[in-house]
Amino acid sequence: MIKRLCLWLFLLAPLSATAAIDAYEFSNESNEERFHELTGELRCPKCQNQNIADSDAPLAADLRREVHRMVEEGEPDASIIDFMVTRYGEFVLYRPRVTATTWLLWYGPFVLLGIGLLVVFMISRNRRNRQTLSENSTATEAQPGQTEGYSPSDNLTPEEAERLNKLLQQEKDQ
Template sequence: MKRLLAAAALTLGLYGIAQAAIDTYEFANDAQRERFTQLTKELRCPKCQNQDIADSNAPIAADLRREIHRMLGEGQSNQQIVEFMVDRYGDFVRYKPPVNARTWLLWYGPYVLLGGGLLVLGVIVLRRRRVENAAVADVQLSEQERARLDALLNSTSAEKTSND
């Protein structure tokens, strides 16, 4: 019985591997293969969102790999291929989108938020210091309290000198 269960588990595990698509493309030379690898690592899968099209098993990623292979075969440059993908899927398809008016928030937004957070923190700290300083400055001793404080301070210093 144990052997039957082990065989069933192994068969189910291998079934998932057998279903994985393996793309095989023929290239004119190694430079073209290198360009294909670079482009598929540089472009993001529109469906998976955080995976490049080289590693994605999504059908759209397979289509994009085929399209890149076709365009490389036609002799198009890397820039032309990337521009085609950006025109079709937007700047999202690039892992490193260009800095322009549409992507300003993406590039500089975190720094703006960090600066704003530090500014708010600074304002809070300064307000607390002002409140503490104002509370200390507002403490005014009456004449009777001052005389008692002086007497205590003098008696303490007199005790210290006599003990030494």
Template sequence: MRLISFILLALAFMLTVNPVQASPVDTYEFHDEVTKIRFQALAKELRCPKCQNQNLADSNSPIAADLRKELYDLLQQGKADSEIVNFMVDRYGEFVLYRPRVSQLTYVLWFGPAVLILLAILVVIMIVRRKPVDKKDLALSSEQQDKLKKLLNDK
């Protein structure tokens, strides 16, 4: 009876959980192979504004489908990659770029890790070069030695 209950529970779980994630399928026809490659590259470079960390090529959201269609239309109009990227950034902000441009708003993003690493190296150097402790400072006074002997003898 337990085995049957376990099998039914496992079957119900497998039916409710979809382990296969299908990627979006767009059937766009391109004039040449270069345009198709540009479409694929731009779809992988541009981030879906709705999704946390998915590009347009991998996202199943409706906004990503709309942006792929818009990307296709812009390529068919003969727009350059930089024009397309600028259009998307103007419309959706820097968030749509996986590699944001270097600007006043992104200095911390680009240079912050390097500054933190340099600060960590400076701290390590300062700790290593710190003045060594004098052994005289570590020595116990006669009063402290008497207390220590008393404590050790009590055990």
């Protein structure tokens, strides 16, 4: 993925950019699929930001060879992944395992989504209730004189109010 950094135009070091293509043969189609899936989810330790399927680093080629060998020998995915992790650590997994360390990563967004939807629900209900209250409640809540030049949002200067009205009027006329 060093190549991709160049998209952002600041890597000046010499580099080569070649697709990693090797002509492996597979005994059946499911093995081939498994090979592509596994190499696509394992990160190349040498080139840092590339999976071993795409990287043209020699180490990635070695790792592809190992994955190919193990897939053809019928090793299950889990043991192939273990093989990599015992050698290179959790770093090689582009799909981090769900552990206490990664709970925030995996579940955090959903918790946030839940909170967000709850807030939307509360706000909407709140606003609907306020509808029945008198309009001037907003005026009393605002704190006058808090900051210099501050006026509550609905208090336009007369000119601005007029301008806005004109704008809105024009739109209706359209």
